[in-house]
Amino acid sequence: MKEKKRTTAFLARPGVQTFISSLLCIILGLFIGFIALLIINPGGAVKGILNVIQNFMYYPSQAVRIKYFGQTLVKAAPLVMCSLSVLFAYKVGLFNIGAAGQYVVGAGASLYCALALHMPWYICLLAAIAAGALLGALSGLLKAYRNVNEVISCIxxxxxxxxxxxxxxxxxxxxxxxxxxxxxxxxxxxxxxNMGLNVIFKDDYVTLAIPLVIVVAVLIYIVLEKTRLGYELQATGANKAAAKYAGMRENRNLILTMAISGGLAGMGAALLYLTGFEQWSVTQSSLPGMGFNGIAAAFLGGLSPIGSIFSSYFIQHITSGGAYVDKTMYAAQISDFISSLIIYLCGFVLFFRHFMAGMVEAREAKKAKGSGSGAASETDGDSSSDKKGGEA
Amino acid sequence: MLLLVQYTLVFASVLTLVALGGCFSEHSGVINIGLEGIMVIGALGGALAMKFMPPGTPAPLILLLVTLAAALAGMLYSLLLAVAAINFKADQTLVGTAMNLLGTAAATVFVKAMNTARDVSNVSATIEYIEQKKALLIVDGTEFNWFMVITVIVLIGAYVVLYKTRFGLRLMACGEHPQAADSVGINVYRMRYAGVLISGALGGLGGIVYITAGVSAWRFEYGVAGFGFLALAVMIFGQWKPLHIALAALLFGLFRALSNVYSGFDVLASLPIPSAVYNMLPYIVSLIVLTFTSQKSRAPKAEGIPYDKGLR
Incomplete structure (x- = not known):
């Protein structure tokens, strides 16, 4: 009896519900991806999807694995920053689809400071943050004073x-x-x-960026949940008029949110480009996917800063994994396909959660009605009510 | 100069079609950020229709089939938005964004798979339609195509449907006050489905017009370079009204065309302006325009809010 109470409470917890929903999105996304592979070429589908999931585990040697694990981390770090950027704005009721652009100006500012002005890394990093923040603030300004929808202005x-x-x-x-x-x-x-991380991962691209990203995620969590500023920002997001009535400066809050959000995305770019892992191609005509994948990671992580560390790693893991599929059968974009499916499915997370909450409620109602029966039969009744909850 | 006119009209057609699509969806109460992805899928549908058209098909039939294929592909794809936003009350911006990413990724995966299946060494995501494209042109050797005529017809049709038919007025009621619409017996869910599906068809059509503008092959990795979003800006600038949208589309089309053909004008080419500025121009103009027009925005009041029968 005691144990059962605990499980009910466990399922009713929002964190658990989010986790299960996210897991469901991932599984469904991978499954649909697998079906797509099956349709394209049934022969290699199992191997293809395994390649995507395995990523660096594709290599048999331990040393090579850890090297490529390091490289996945290198690319996951900016993704965490972009997803923090998206989720920070979203918590305040803004959809920052401009993370991609803020990431681009971050890359521009950091590389220009590094290559043209020969600045040390910390100046380059600050320049990237400033550039992203400025761009974000511009969208915020337009929204606050000119009523321009932030989604359109960001794009x-x-x-x-x-x-x-x-x-x-x-x-x-x-x-x-x-x-x-x-x-x-x-x-x-x-x-x-490098802070010695290059020795552990046997890869020079693994740097300060990795621990720094985790620190930033924790900071964002603290700002959002434990400070007055975070409370004010979220209150503004929930109801601008009510926030104003309560004496908050709603326009300042909007702009500040977008500036912080932009700064995070800009910083993300610096954390990738200042490792030397990638060089910027000045002829690229499409936006880097990092900002958009950040949206995926933010929602997959249940809009929690800590969750976004894991979801970002996962998204980057399968994106890197896409490089290992057999190119004579499949396109590497199959990972983009899967991650965009996962974002799409994230749209249903709210529904999943309602569904689960409904299930928990139905179960409790059932329990209240049928109390007094034996422990063993109650366990049976529980599992059947589970199914009934599913149908309701 | 003629070149500039041609491209302006081509891009204006694309923007008009797609913006009208957005207009239908938003008037029904659903924000369609996914137009970009819908365009890609529509373009894919049209391109496939052209690729698999047997040689010797009469030109009017090619035009008809390509148009239908693009519209149908876009419509089917927009079902993703309709189901998520209407039945499952999902966040419309999120779903739309996912659809944009999914559109390009799915089209790339699909075209690459198709190309590789035919020839193992071909891993490109390109579809060619050199011969078939000629059927779409009014005057051979220029960019004046029949899609421009279709656009005008669609524009007039959209105006009539929205303002002169019972269906259109009911559709707009669902975007303004769905509860009130429901109370007089209008099925809000069905109306919203209609709005989204129409926007899918028009978005898909816009996609095929876009990828046949000036080129006769398309690499699907490129997507449609933000045109779906430009169309949204056109729609907002046009204040959700079909005729205003067409005028706005002409203006935006002009700026977009400039970046294609500016080097043909001695005056412009001699100016010390990098080509990137011309590429930026349509986006800068739309941002400035939005800055000055959004204040008195006449957006449908209930757009973006999932309809919940329990809320009255």
């Missing part, structure tokens, strides 16, 4: 940033290729410090 700014950054970084690109000069040959001081 316009995304494309403007892309072309602007391409032009800016065109000044520091290699002569023979469309890529920016490498940090290690031009300005070593701009590389993020």
């Amino acid at each position: 316009m700014l995304n494309w403007i940033s892309l072309y602007a950054v391409n032009t800016l970084l065109g000044q520091v690109k290699e002569a023979a290729s469309p890529y920016t000069k490498s940090l290690s040959s031009t300005n070593k001081s701009a590389l993020l410090p």
Whole structure:
């Protein structure tokens, strides 16, 4: 009897419900992805989906595995930042689809400071944060004072940033290729410090970025949940008019939210490009997927800063895994396909949670009615009410 | 100059079609951020229809089939939004965003699979339609195509349907005050389905017009470069009214066309402006326009809010 009470309470907890819903999204997403692989080429579907899930486990050697695990982490770090950016804005009732553009200007600012101005890494990092924050604040300003929907303004700014950054970084690109000069040959001081992590992962790209991202996630959690500022911001998001009535400066809060959100995305870019892992291609004509995957990670993580660390890693894990599928059968974009399916399914999370809450309620009602019967039969009754809850 | 006119009209057609699509969806009460993805899938449907058209098919039939295929593909794809937003009360912005990502990813995966199945060495995501495209042109060798005529017909049709028919007025009622609409016996769910499906058909049609503009092959990895979003800006600038939307689309189309053909004008080419500025122009213009027009926005009042019968 005692144990049963605990399980009911366990399922009723919002955190648990979110976790189960997210897991459901992942499983469904992978399953539909698997079906797509089956349709394209039944012969390699099992191996294909396993490649996506396994990622670096594809390699038999332990040493190589840990190296590629490190590289997945390197790319997951900026993703965590982008998902924090999206979730921070979302908690305040804003949909920051501009994380992609803020990420782009972050990359532009950090690389320009590093390659053209030969600044050390911390200045480059700050420049990236400032650039992202400015761009975010611009969307916030337009929303607060000109009533421009932030989704539309962010999308316009995304494309403007892309072309602007391409032009800016065109000044520091290699002569023979469309890529920016490498940090290690031009300005070593701009590389993020390794802090010994490169020894553990046997990979020089693993840097300070990884622990820093976790610290930032915890900070965002504290700001949102434990400070007055976070409370004010969330109150503004819940009801702008009520917040104003309660004496909060609602326009300032809107702009501040977008600035913080933008700063996070901009910082994410710096945490990738200052490792030297990637160079910016100044001819790219589509936005980097990082900002959009950030939306996926934020929702998959149940809009919790800590959850987004895990969901971001997962999204990056399968995105990197896509590189291992047999290219003669499938496109590497199968991972994009799966992660976008997962985002789509995240739209149903609310429904899943309602559904689960309904199930818990139905079970409690049943228990209240049928109390007094033996322990053994009650367990039976419990499992059958489970099914009934499913039908209701 | 003629080139500029051609491209302006082509892009204006795309924007008009897609923005009208958005207009139907929003008037019914559903925000359709997923237009970009719908365009990609519509473009895929149309491109496939062209690719598998047997040679020697009469031109009017090609036009008809391509139009239908694109509209149908877009409509089917928009069901994803309809089901999630109407039946499951999902966050419409989130679902729309997912649809944009999914559209490009699914189209790329599909086209690559198709290409590789035919020729193992071909891992590109490109569909070519050089011969078939000629059937869509009014004057061979220019970009004046029959889609422009279709756009005008759709525009007039949209105006008539929205303002002069019972269906259109009911649709708009569902976007303004669904509870009131329901109380007089209008089925809000069905109306919203109609709105989203119409936007899917028009978005899909816009997609095929976009990928046949000036090129005769399309790499599906590129998506449609933010055109679905530009169309949303056009819709807002056009204040959700079909005729205003068409005018707004002409303006935006002009700026978009400039980035394609500016090098053909001696005056513009000699100016020390990098090409990136021309690429940015449509987006900058739309941002500025929105800054000055959003204040007195006449958006449907209930857009974006899932309809809940219990809330009266």
